[in-house]
Amino acid sequence: MSPAPQSDDSESAKLDFIREIVARDVQANTHQGRVHTRFPPEPNGYLHIGHAKSICLNFGIAQEFGGKCNLRFDDTNPTKEDVEYVESIQEDIRWLGFEWDELHFASDYFEQLYEWSCELIRKELAYVDSQTLEEIRQQRGTATEPGQESRYRNRSVDENLDLFSRMRSGEFADGEHVLRARIDMASKHLILRDPLMYRIRHAEHHRTGNQWCIYPMYDYAHGQSDAIEEITHSICTLEFDTHRPLYDWFIEKLGIFPSHQYEFARLNLTYTVMSKRKFIDLVDGNYVDGWDDPRMPTLSGMRRRGYTPEAIRNFCSEIGVTKYNGLTDLVVLENALRADLNKRAERRMAVLDPLRVVITNYPEGESEELDAVNNPEDESAGTRKIPFGREIFIERDDFMEDPPKKFFRLGPGREVRLRWAYFLTCQEAIKDEDGNIVELRCTYDPETKGGNAPDGRKVKGTIHWVSAEHSVEAEVRLYDHLLKVENPADMPEGQDWKEALNENSLSVLKGCRLEPSLADNDGAMPVQFERKGYFIQDARDSAAGHLVFNRTVSLKDSWSKKGRR
Numbered sequence: 001m002s003p004a005p006q007s008d009d010s011e012s013a014k015l016d017f018i019r020e021i022v023a024r025d026v027q028a029n030t031h032q033g034r035v036h037t038r039f040p041p042e043p044n045g046y047l048h049i050g051h052a053k054s055i056c057l058n059f060g061i062a063q064e065f066g067g068k069c070n071l072r073f074d075d076t077n078p079t080k081e082d083v084e085y086v087e088s089i090q091e092d093i094r095w096l097g098f099e100w101d102e103l104h105f106a107s108d109y110f111e112q113l114y115e116w117s118c119e120l121i122r123k124e125l126a127y128v129d130s131q132t133l134e135e136i137r138q139q140r141g142t143a144t145e146p147g148q149e150s151r152y153r154n155r156s157v158d159e160n161l162d163l164f165s166r167m168r169s170g171e172f173a174d175g176e177h178v179l180r181a182r183i184d185m186a187s188k189h190l191i192l193r194d195p196l197m198y199r200i201r202h203a204e205h206h207r208t209g210n211q212w213c214i215y216p217m218y219d220y221a222h223g224q225s226d227a228i229e230e231i232t233h234s235i236c237t238l239e240f241d242t243h244r245p246l247y248d249w250f251i252e253k254l255g256i257f258p259s260h261q262y263e264f265a266r267l268n269l270t271y272t273v274m275s276k277r278k279f280i281d282l283v284d285g286n287y288v289d290g291w292d293d294p295r296m297p298t299l300s301g302m303r304r305r306g307y308t309p310e311a312i313r314n315f316c317s318e319i320g321v322t323k324y325n326g327l328t329d330l331v332v333l334e335n336a337l338r339a340d341l342n343k344r345a346e347r348r349m350a351v352l353d354p355l356r357v358v359i360t361n362y363p364e365g366e367s368e369e370l371d372a373v374n375n376p377e378d379e380s381a382g383t384r385k386i387p388f389g390r391e392i393f394i395e396r397d398d399f400m401e402d403p404p405k406k407f408f409r410l411g412p413g414r415e416v417r418l419r420w421a422y423f424l425t426c427q428e429a430i431k432d433e434d435g436n437i438v439e440l441r442c443t444y445d446p447e448t449k450g451g452n453a454p455d456g457r458k459v460k461g462t463i464h465w466v467s468a469e470h471s472v473e474a475e476v477r478l479y480d481h482l483l484k485v486e487n488p489a490d491m492p493e494g495q496d497w498k499e500a501l502n503e504n505s506l507s508v509l510k511g512c513r514l515e516p517s518l519a520d521n522d523g524a525m526p527v528q529f530e531r532k533g534y535f536i537q538d539a540r541d542s543a544a545g546h547l548v549f550n551r552t553v554s555l556k557d558s559w560s561k562k563g564r565r
Contacts, residue, residue, distance in 0.1 A: 016320055016321035016322070017264075017321065017322075017323060018057065018061070018233075018235060018262055018264055018321050019061060019064070019321075021233070021262060022035055022061055022065055022233055023065075025232070025233075026065060030232070031230075031232045034067065034232055035061065035062060035065040035066070035067030035068070035232055035233065036062070036067055036068045036069075036070070036229070036230060036231050036232045036233070037058040037059075037061055037062050037067065037068075037069045037070075037231065037232070037233050037234075037235060038058065038069060038070040038071070038072050038226065038229065038231050038234070039054060039055055039058045039059065039069065039070070039071055039072070039093070039100070040072045040073070040074050040106075040222070040225070041073065041074065041089055042073070042074045042075070042076075042077065042080075042081065043073050043074075043075055043081045043082065043083075043085035043086045043089060043206070044077065044080040044081050044082075044085060044276065045085060045276040045279060045280070045291075046085065046088050046089075046092070046279070046291045046292075046298040046299065046300050046301075047088070047089055047092045047093075047298065047299045047300075048274060048276075048279070048296075048297045048298045048299065049267065049269065049274075049297045049298075049299070049302065049312070049333070050266055050267040050268075050274045050297075051092075051299070052096060052267075052299060052312050052316060053266070053267045053316050053319070054235070054237065055093060055096055055098060056096070056312075056313055056316040056317070057235060057264070057316070057321060058235055059093075059098040059100075061233070061235075062101070067232075068101035068102070069098075069100055069101055070100055070101060070102040070103070070104055070229055070231070071089075071090070071093065071100035071102075071103050071104070072103075072104040072105065072106065072225060072229065073086060073089070073104070073105045073106065073107075074106050074218065074221065074222065074225075075105050075106055075107050075205070075206065075207065076106050076107070076215050076216050076217070076218065076221050077201075077215065078201060078203040078204060078205040078206065078215065079201065079203045081205075081206055082206055083206050086206070088300060091300075092299040092300065092303075095299065095303060095309055096299070096309045096312065096313065097309050097310075097313065102229070104225070104229060105207060106216075106221045106222075106225050107205065107207050107208050109221070109224065109225055109228055110208065110212055110216070112224075112228065113216050113220065113221060113224055114168065114214075116224060116254050116256075117164065117179060117197060117198065117216075117220075118161060118164065119254065120181065120197075120253060120254070121157060121160045121161055121164060121179075122157055122161070123253065124157060124182060125181060125182050125183075125253055126160070126179055126180065126181050126182055126197060127150075127152065127153055127154075127155050127160050127179070127180060127182050128152065128155060128159075128160050128163040128164055128167070128177050128178070128179055128180075129150050129152045129153070129177065129178050129179075129180045129194075130152050130176070130177050131150055131151075131152065132175065133175065133178075136150070136178075136180075136196075139185075140190065140193055141185070141186075141190070141193065143190065146185060146186035147185040147186070147193045147194075148185065149185050149194075150180070150194070153182065153194070163177060164179055164198075167179070167198070167200055167213075167214050168212070168213070168214050170202070170213045172200055173200070173202075174199075174200050174201055174202055175199075175200065176200060177200060178196050178197075178198060178199050178200075179196070179197045179198035179214075180194045180195065180196055180197060181194060181195050181197055181220075181246075181249075181250075182194060183195070183249065189242070189245045189246075190242075191219070191242055191243055191245060191246045192245055192246060192249065195217070195219060195220075195246060196217050197216060197217055197219075197220040198214045198215065198216055198217065198220070199214070199215060199217065200213060200214055201213065201214070201215050219243055219246050219247070220250065222234075222247065223246075223247040223248075223250050223251055223259060223261070224250060224251075224254070224256065226257075226259035226261075227251055227254075227256040227257040227258075227259050228256075228257075230257045230259070231259045232259070232260075233260065233262060234247075234259050234260060234261045234262065235261075235262050235263075235264065236261055236262070236263050236264075237263060237264065237265070237266040238263045238264060238265050238266060238323070238324075238325060239266070240261065240263055241263040243261075244261045244263070247261050248260075248261075263323075264321045264322065264323065265321075265322045265323060265324055265325045265326065266325065267319070267328060268325065268326065268327050268328060269297065269327070269328050269329075269330050269333065270327060270328070270329050270330045270331075270486045270487060271330050271481035271482060271483045271484075271485070271486060271502075272297050272330065272481070272482050272483060273297075273482070273483070273488060273497070274297065278497065279291065279296065279298065281498065282296070285498075287498070287501060292304045292540070294306075294477070294479055294550050295479055295482045295505050295506065296482070297482070299312075303539075304538065304539055304540065304550065305479065305536070305550050305552050306341075306526050306534060306535065306536030306550060306551075306552030306553075307337060307552065308337070308340050308341065308344070308526070310340050311333075311336045311337040311339070311340040311341070312333075312336075314336045314339070314340065315332065315333050315336035315337075318332065318336060319332065327486075327487055330481065334553050337534075337552065337553050338534070338553055338555070338556075341526055341528065341534045341552065341553070342377055342528075343375075343377050343378060344375075344378070344526060345375065345526040345527050345528045345534055346374040346375050346381055346525065346527055346528070347372070347373070347374060347375060347376075347527070347528050347530050348514070348515045348517065348518055348527045348528070348529060348530070349372075349386070349419065349464045349465065349466055349514075349515050349529070349530050350464075350466065350474075350476070350512060350513070350514045350515065350518070350529040350530075350532060350535075350549075351393045351394060351395055351464070351465065351466050351471075351512065351513045351514075352395065352476055352509050352512045352529075352532060353395055353396040353397065353509070353512075354393035354394075354395075354396070354511065354512070354513045355393065355394055355395065355396040355398075355399060355437065355438075355439075355440065356391060356392075356393060356438070356439045356440070356468060357391065357392050357393065357394055357424075357439070357440045357442055357465070358390065358391050358439060358440070358441055358442070359390050359391070359392070359424070359442055359443065359444050360427070360441055360442070360443055361443045361444065362389070362390040362444060363390070364390055365390075366389065366390070367387055367388060367389035367390075367467070367469065367470070368387070368388050368389075369385040369386065369387055369388070370385065370386050370387075370388050370420050370421055370449075370450075371383050371384075371385065371420065371450075372384050372385075372386050372419075372420040373420075384517060386420060386467075386515055386517075387467040387469070387470040387516065388421055388467055389467050389468070389469050389470070391467075391468035391469065392418075392465045392466065392467055392468055393465060393466050393467075393468055393471065393513045394410070394440075394463055394464070394465045395463065395464070396437075398410055398416075398463045399411065399426070399429070399437070399440060401429055401437065408460040408461035409461045409463055410424070410426050410440070410442075410461070410463065411426060412426055412427075412428075412429065413425070413426065413427075414426055414461075415459050416459055416461040416462065416463050417448075417451050417459050417461065417462040417463070418444075418451070418462075418463065418464075418465050419451070419462055419463065419464045419465065419530060420450070420451065421444075421449070421450075421451065421465070422444040422445055422446065422448045422449055422451070423444065423445040423448040423451075423453060423459060424442050424443070424444050425442060425443050425444075425445075426440055426441075426442050427441050427442055427443055428440070428441040429441075463531075464530045464531055466513045466514065466515055467516075468513075470516045471513040471514055471515065471516060472513070472514050472515075472516055472518065472519045472547060473511060473512065473513060473514075473547070474512045474513075474514050474518070474547035474548065474549055475508060475509065475510055475512065475546070475547065475548045475549070476508075476509045476512045476535070476548075476549050476551070477506060477507070477508055477509070477538070477548065477549070477550050477551065478506070478507040478508075478509065478551045479505060479506055479550065479551055480502055480504055480505045480506075480507075481502055481505060482501065482502060482505055483500045483501060483502055484500060484501070484502040484503075485500040488500050512549075514547070514549075518537075518547070518549075519547065523536075523537040523539055523542065524536075524537075524539075525537075526552065528555075529549075531555070532551075532555070533551050533552070533553060533554040533555050534551070534552040534553050534554075534555075535549045535550060535551050535552060536549065536550055536552055537549055537550075538550050
């Protein structure tokens with residue numbers, strides 16, 4: 001086992017409160033100095049960026065302290081779970097850069113959990129309740145008033161064992177009985193007021209089929225699964241802190257491995273939602289194009305949009321681990337992405353709104369190849385050849401017929417630099433019968449190849465371009481925030497959260513023109529469209545003859561506080 005990180009006064013060595021606990025336990029030789037964590041998702045949906053924080057924490061701690069981390073699926077609700085989600089979760093974890101030491105399912109422990117339930121019944125610490133769920137809810141009490149005991153609370157051990165066995169054998173319908181822990185209906189901890197342990201659910205399970213028709217509740221299965229796997233540090237999000245007394249109660253009464261639960265604040269991001277229920281609403285309501293829609297904060301959606309695992313890991317490290325819930329600005333995540341892509345993304349030129357330019361003094365029928373740097377941040381990325389000829393495309397908004405004083409791009413009689421190419425001067429704008437500009441007539445200076453003038457003259461503007469003859473056509477998708485409100489939790493009570501959906505979250509641009517090298521992109525390589533942002537080829541919709549690129553993130557934050565809409 002590798003030594004635990006040592007705490008000192010340097011910022012780089014400062015540990016968050018969870019890691020401080022782990023470091024103290026290792027130093028005190030708790031559990032023989034062993035560190036064993038786990039990531040326990042329910043396979044009822046796709047992982048999202050909030051899960052990434054938990055993944056990085058659990059797997060990261062195991063790596064840093066020379067320990068182990070399990071992947072355990074909390075598959076105790078057969079009506080909502082599916083093999084599809086099991087497989088997608090494993091794919092997402094591996095994509096993030098982690099590998100589990102052991103793979104388990106809560107369903108692996110169904111027999112043991114059943115036997116422990118019978119043990120609690122024999123100790124008169126559990127009983128079968130035949131009330132409806134509504135009756136049980138009404139009797140729970142409040143934070144200031146004790147609950148009421150069920151009329152079935154004092155059934156005999158033999159009757160409870162018989163009913164529980166018959167529940168397992170399938171004699172009863174869904175909801176006819178439940179198994180409850182027998183604790184204290186006046187406890188100050190509402191979670192200890194005879195909580196449910198098992199419910200009847202006649203449904204096929206994705207692993208056990210129809211072998212079981214009773215399924216343990218999360219609060220019963222979770223801690224016992226941790227104990228079976230001898231998890232030393234059970235790390236959960238903050239909403240489970242009120243569940244910890246029950247977690248500890250079950251472990252104490254069963255006398256099993258003393259796993260302990262620790263809670264940290266979950267991730268909340270501006271302009272997005274972090275709820276599987278709301279994700280399902282978005283998908284089922286066709287507000288988005290599936291779980292992997294690039295606007296979704298699911299890991300599959302972020303991967304399709306062009307996020308890198310390194311950026312997500314760096315983001316999770318930057319925001320840290322705290323005990324208090326807060327709201328993290330989405331800009332922090334996007335800046336982590338920009339910092340990563342700036343180093344790894346090769347540069348390419350793409351014109352999203354093409355305006356044809358004819359260079360009248362360039363030889364007809366001729367073309368040449370110019371040298372262009374792939375990434376100024378990485379010399380090892382080398383250079384590439386880009387074709388140049390008599391006709392090119394530039395961005396329509398890089399030309400103004402009557403430009404203001406501080407407009408340094410192209411206008412009548414104005415000279416600009418073409419990126420990696422020549423100085424260009426506009427001579428004439430050609431219009432159609434409706435007065436729309438359809439073409440520019442320009443001249444170039446052949447002595448300025450590479451973008452520098454031998455006579456030393458300077459130009460203030462540099463614009464990008466592509467060869468009209470050699471460029472390839474593509475569809476480009478520009479994404480914006482999923483929501484148009486910073487925090488949906490601030491919406492008026494009773495208002496449908498979907499009213500906050502940003503109707504401009506997707507813009508589809510047809511007829512864009514790209515450097516020809518992008519036709520051979522393998523689909524996984526992030527690129528920077530110069531002056532436009534970072535993009536990636538769409539893994540699902542792009543095909544030979546129909547290129548589709550998704551904008552991963554803009555070059556800078558367009559939603560700064562000064563200009564937010």
